Amino acid sequence: MPSSTRSQTPKQAEANQPAKLIDLQPATSLHVSEVLQGLQRSPKELPPKLFYDEVGSQLFNQICDLDEYYLTRTETGMMWECIDEITSLLSSKRLLIEYGSGSSTKTKILLDHLPRLTHYMPIDISQEHLLQSAHTIAANYPHLTVTPVYADYTTNLAIPFSAKMSAPKMPRLVYFPGSTIGNFHKDEALVFLKQVRDICGDGGGFLVGVDLVKDTDTLNAAYNDSQGVTAAFNLNLLTRLNRDVGADFQPTQFEHKAFYNEERSRIEMHLVSKKKQIVHLADQAITFEEGESIWTESSYKYTLQAFEKLITTAGFHPIKVWVDDQQLFSIHYLQT
Numbered sequence: 001m002p003s004s005t006r007s008q009t010p011k012q013a014e015a016n017q018p019a020k021l022i023d024l025q026p027a028t029s030l031h032v033s034e035v036l037q038g039l040q041r042s043p044k045e046l047p048p049k050l051f052y053d054e055v056g057s058q059l060f061n062q063i064c065d066l067d068e069y070y071l072t073r074t075e076t077g078m079m080w081e082c083i084d085e086i087t088s089l090l091s092s093k094r095l096l097i098e099y100g101s102g103s104s105t106k107t108k109i110l111l112d113h114l115p116r117l118t119h120y121m122p123i124d125i126s127q128e129h130l131l132q133s134a135h136t137i138a139a140n141y142p143h144l145t146v147t148p149v150y151a152d153y154t155t156n157l158a159i160p161f162s163a164k165m166s167a168p169k170m171p172r173l174v175y176f177p178g179s180t181i182g183n184f185h186k187d188e189a190l191v192f193l194k195q196v197r198d199i200c201g202d203g204g205g206f207l208v209g210v211d212l213v214k215d216t217d218t219l220n221a222a223y224n225d226s227q228g229v230t231a232a233f234n235l236n237l238l239t240r241l242n243r244d245v246g247a248d249f250q251p252t253q254f255e256h257k258a259f260y261n262e263e264r265s266r267i268e269m270h271l272v273s274k275k276k277q278i279v280h281l282a283d284q285a286i287t288f289e290e291g292e293s294i295w296t297e298s299s300y301k302y303t304l305q306a307f308e309k310l311i312t313t314a315g316f317h318p319i320k321v322w323v324d325d326q327q328l329f330s331i332h333y334l335q336t
C-alpha cells in the first residue's frame with residue numbers, strides 16, 4: 001500500500017459521521033394500496049413522491065443542470081447574491097431542518113455562512129440519496145450533528161427530537177428550497193404549511209423557495225427539455241412501479257406530456273397511454289384507453305401576493321422576500 005494511502009486511513013476513521021438514521025417508515029407496502037387507489041381514480045393520478053427512487057433522484061439532479069430548467073439556476077444564484085442579507089436574519093438559529101433535502105446543494109451555501117448552526121436534520125423520501133448526502137455534509141462540516149430523517153413529509157411528521165434539539169436555546173430554521181411547495185395542491189399546501197409551522201416552534205424561522213407565475217413558453221420549456229431528461233424522469237415512475245409493487249407497465253407504451261394550465265397556475269405532468277392497454281397490479285386489471293393519462297405531478301406557480309396570503313393563513317409572519325432581476329423566482333423568509 002503506498003504510504004499516502006496509509007496516512008489517510010486514521011483521518012478517514014476520524015471523519016464526522018451522521019447520527020443514526022431516523023426511519024419514520026414511508027412504507028413500501030403502503031404504496032401498493034396508494035398506487036392502486038390512484039390508478040382506479042378518474043382521472044388516474046399518482047403522487048410525485050413516487051418519482052424519487054435512486055434513479056429518479058439522479059435524473060432530478062440532471063434536470064437541475066438543464067438550460068431550460070431555470071428554477072435551480074435562478075434560486076442558487078439568488079442564494080449566493082443575497083446570502084449576507086439572508087443569513088443576517090437567521091444568525092440566531094442553531095438547528096436547520098430541511099424538507100426534501102435531496103443533494104443538499106443549496107444548503108451548503110447556508111451552512112458555509114451560518115457557522116453557529118450546530119445541528120442539521122435533512123428529511124427525504126429517497127433513502128440512499130439521503131444517506132449519501134448526509135455523509136457528505138457530515139464529513140465536510142465536522143462541527144455539525146447531522147441527523148437524517150427518512151420520511152414522507154406529506155404525512156404529519158412525528159419527529160423524535162432529542163432533548164438537546166428540543167431545548168429553548170435551539171431555535172429552529174426550516175428550509176424548503178426547490179419550489180417543492182408547488183407540488184402540493186392549494187388545500188394540501190395549507191395543511192402542510194401549518195405542520196411546518198408547528199415544527200418551527202416559537203421563535204422559529206422558515207426559508208422557502210417559490211417559483212413565480214410567468215410566460216407560458218418559459219414554463220412549458222422548463223418541463224419539456226430538449227434532451228428528454230424530464231421525460232425519462234416521468235417515465236421512470238413506471239419502471240419503479242414494476243420493480244417495487246409488481247406492476248407490469250410497458251414504459252415504451254406511454255409518453256411524457258407536460259403543459260402549463262394557465263387557469264390553475266400550474267404545470268401538469270402526465271404519462272399518456274399510446275394505445276388501449278391493460279396493466280396488472282396486485283391482482284387487479286387497470287384499463288387504459290388510448291390517450292388516457294396518469295397525472296403524475298402538479299407544479300403550482302405563485303404570485304407574491306398569493307403566496308403571502310397562503311403563508312399568513314398558515315400562521316407565519318412574512319419578514320422578507322427576495323426576487324431575481326427577471327422576476328422568475330422568489331425566496332421568502334417567515335417567522336412563527
Ligand SMILES: C[S@@+](CC[C@H](N)C(=O)[O-])C[C@H]1O[C@@H](n2cnc3c(N)ncnc32)[C@H](O)[C@@H]1O
Pocket residue numbers: 048049052057060064072099100101102103104106123124125126151152153154177178179180
Ligand atoms: C424537487 S426535489 C428538490 C430537491 C432539492 N431540495 C432542491 O432544491 O434541488 C424534491 C425533493 O424532495 C424529496 N421528496 C419528494 N416528495 C417527498 C415526500 N413526500 N417526503 C419526503 N421527501 C420528498 C425528493 O426525494 C427530492 O429530494
